[in-house]
Structure formats: C-alpha cells, structure tokens
Amino acid sequence: MPQDVAHLVTAARDGDREAFDELVRVTYAESFTLALRLTGNEEDARDVVQEAYIRAFRGLSRFRGDAQFSTWMYRITANCANTHLVKRNKHRHEVLDDVEPVADDRPANDPQLQTDATALRHQLTVALETLPPKLRQVVVLRDIYDLSHEAIAAELGISETAAKVRLHRARKKLREDLFPRRAQEAADAV
Amino acid sequence: MQCDDVADDLAAAADGSMLLGRNERRHVERCLRCQAELVQYRKVLRAMRAMRTEVLEPAPGLLSDILANIEAAGERRAIRSMIHGHRAAYLGGLAAATAAGAAGAIVFASRARKLRTAS
Numbered sequence: 001m002p003q004d005v006a007h008l009v010t011a012a013r014d015g016d017r018e019a020f021d022e023l024v025r026v027t028y029a030e031s032f033t034l035a036l037r038l039t040g041n042e043e044d045a046r047d048v049v050q051e052a053y054i055r056a057f058r059g060l061s062r063f064r065g066d067a068q069f070s071t072w073m074y075r076i077t078a079n080c081a082n083t084h085l086v087k088r089n090k091h092r093h094e095v096l097d098d099v100e101p102v103a104d105d106r107p108a109n110d111p112q113l114q115t116d117a118t119a120l121r122h123q124l125t126v127a128l129e130t131l132p133p134k135l136r137q138v139v140v141l142r143d144i145y146d147l148s149h150e151a152i153a154a155e156l157g158i159s160e161t162a163a164k165v166r167l168h169r170a171r172k173k174l175r176e177d178l179f180p181r182r183a184q185e186a187a188d189a190v
Numbered sequence: 191m192q193c194d195d196v197a198d199d200l201a202a203a204a205d206g207s208m209l210l211g212r213n214e215r216r217h218v219e220r221c222l223r224c225q226a227e228l229v230q231y232r233k234v235l236r237a238m239r240a241m242r243t244e245v246l247e248p249a250p251g252l253l254s255d256i257l258a259n260i261e262a263a264g265e266r267r268a269i270r271s272m273i274h275g276h277r278a279a280y281l282g283g284l285a286a287a288t289a290a291g292a293a294g295a296i297v298f299a300s301r302a303r304k305l306r307t308a309s
Contacts, residue, residue, distance in 0.1 A: 017264060020260065021257055021260070024253070024256055024257060024260070025253065028248075028252065028253055028256060029245045029246070029247060029248060030245055032246065032248040032252060033244065033245050033246040036246055036248075037241075042248070042249065045248075046248065046252055046255070049248075049252065049256065050252075050255060050256050050259050053256045053259070053260060054259055054260060054263050057260050057263055057264070058263065117237065117240070120233065120237050121237050121240060121241065124234065124237045124238065124241070125241075139238070143205075143235060143238040143239065144238050144239070144241045144242050145242065146242070167201075168198070168201055168202070171201040171204075171231065171234065171235075172201060174234050175201070175227070175230050175231055175234055178230070178233075178234060179230045
C-alpha cells in the first residue's frame with residue numbers, strides 16, 4: 001500500500017473524517033473504472049461507487065490493513081455492483097445468462113482495427129461489454145484486477161467452482177470474439 | 191489425443207494457473223491450431239492486464255456526490271450514537287437508582303430487625 005494511502009487509512013480508522021475524504025479523492029476514479037467495467041454503463045457505475053464508499057465508511061474499522069486499501073475497495077465495489085445488477089435485472093425482468101448482442105458490431109470484424117495492441121485493447125473493451133454480466137464480472141475481477149477465485153466467489157455470492165467455470169466460459173468467449181476467423185476455422189476443422 | 195481434449199485446458203494453461211499434462215503438452219507441441227489458440231489466449235490476457243492501469247474519468251460531480259453521501263451517513267451515525275448514548279445513560283441511571291433503593295431497603299430492614307431485638 002502506498003505510504004500516503006496507508007497513513008490516510010490509519011487516520012481515517014481513528015475517526016479523522018478529512019482523512020477519509022482524502023482517501024475517497026485519491027481512489028474514487030479507480031473504483032469508478034471498476035464499477036463501469038462491471039456494470040457496463042455510467043449511471044449504474046455512479047450509483048455503485050457511491051454505495052461502495054458508504055459501505056467502506058461504515059466498515060473501515062473492519063479493514064485489517066493486511067491487504068491493500070485498493071483491493072479492499074475492489075471487493076466492496078464488486079459486491080455492490082453485483083447487488084445492483086441483480087436488483088436492476090429483477091426490476092427489468094431481464095435474464096442475466098447468455099445474453100447475445102443482437103447486431104454483430106464486434107470491432108474484430110473491422111480489418112482496420114486488427115493491427116496493434118491498442119486496437120486489440122479497443123476490441124477487448126467492446127467484447128467485454130457484450131459479455132453476459134455474470135461472465136463479465138468474473139473475468140474483469142480475475143484477469144484485470146487479479147482478485148483470487150475465493151474473493152470473487154465471496155463477493156458475488158457464488159461457489160469457487162462456479163467462479164472458475166464462468167471464468168473459463170468468459171475467456172473462451174472473449175478469444176472467439178477477438179479472433180473470430182481463426183476460431184471458426186478451428187471449429188470447422190474439428 | 192484430439193484438439194477438443196486439450197481445448198478446455200488452454201485458457202487456464204495460458205495464465206499459468208494450470209499445467210498441461212504430458213500428453214496434452216505433446217499434442218500442443220505438434221498442433222499448430224492449438225498453439226495458435228494458446229497464443230490468442232495469452233494476447234487476450236496481456237491486453238486484460240494492461241487495462242489494470244487504465245483509469246476512466248467519471249463525469250464531473252461524482253466526487254462531490256460521494257462526499258455528500260458520506261457526510262450524510264456520518265451525521266446519521268452521530269445521531270444514532272447520541273441516541274444510543276442517551277439510552278445507555280438513562281438505563282445506567284435507572285440501574286443505579288434501583289440499586290440504591292434496594293440498598294436502602296436492606297439497611298431499613300436490618301435496623302428494624304435490630305430495634306425489634308433490642309425491645
């Protein structure tokens with residue numbers, strides 16, 4: 001944990017409100033980025049981040065300091081995002097599983113974008129957005145934010161086995177989206 | 191061994207969380223298609239890891255909204271703890287008064303007993 005963040009955490013745990021506000025200032029953009037990646041839209045991400053910081057404020061005394069503050073915030077944000085998505089989808093009567101995009105607007109099909117790492121990252125961003133939320137949550141938390149299977153399972157309220165299965169499905173889907181031609185060739189050749 | 195037998199393990203092998211068995215390794219060493227898939231998984235993983243350092247700037251106003259919510263939550267907590275504190279003080283006072291009453295009753299009873307014995 002960076003030294004200044006560690007000091008802020010210690011002061012905030014001792015009841016220093018200004019220290020907690022400073023912690024928010026230092027970390028909120030990163031938490032928002034994660035929330036946006038998990039929810040797929042800015043409005044939901046804003047709600048999730050606000051809820052996450054209120055939970056962090058209330059639960060700061062329980063933060064033991066053996067992990068980084070940012071990792072702790074990732075876990076809270078992931079938990080809030082999951083709760084938010086479940087509520088939202090219940091409300092809208094949508095099914096979380098296996099949502100396929102209606103139009104095939106994957107940039108992987110645009111030859112101009114298939115040139116370098118920047119293009120790959122752009123394709124990946126779009127491919128992540130088209131993943132079903134249940135798969136997206138797991139692959140984002142594991143492969144971008146490096147959370148353990150155990151932590152992911154705990155925050156999403158699923159078993160570790162389910163987390164691993166979803167991760168496998170997500171990676172496979174991402175690879176197929178990013179390299180569609182070769183994936184199809186591979187499928188045809190079997 | 192066929193490509194299908196290896197396919198499910200390639201994603202886990204790409205990030206090193208799982209080692210391929212001897213037969214699987216031997217198949218991949220000879221199979222260009224599986225090698226290509228492994229490379230593709232590694233590219234995806236590298237691109238994912240590179241996203242870790244990206245920070246997406248939220249629209250203005252989010253920070254002030256978060257701080258205002260925390261302020262409100264802090265005030266609610268302070269009010270709750272004040273009410274809790276008053277309740278504790280009230281219960282403490284009640285307990286002290288009860289104890290004093292009981293002690294008085296005991297003293298009164300013992301004096302009455304002494305007077306009865308003396309007379």
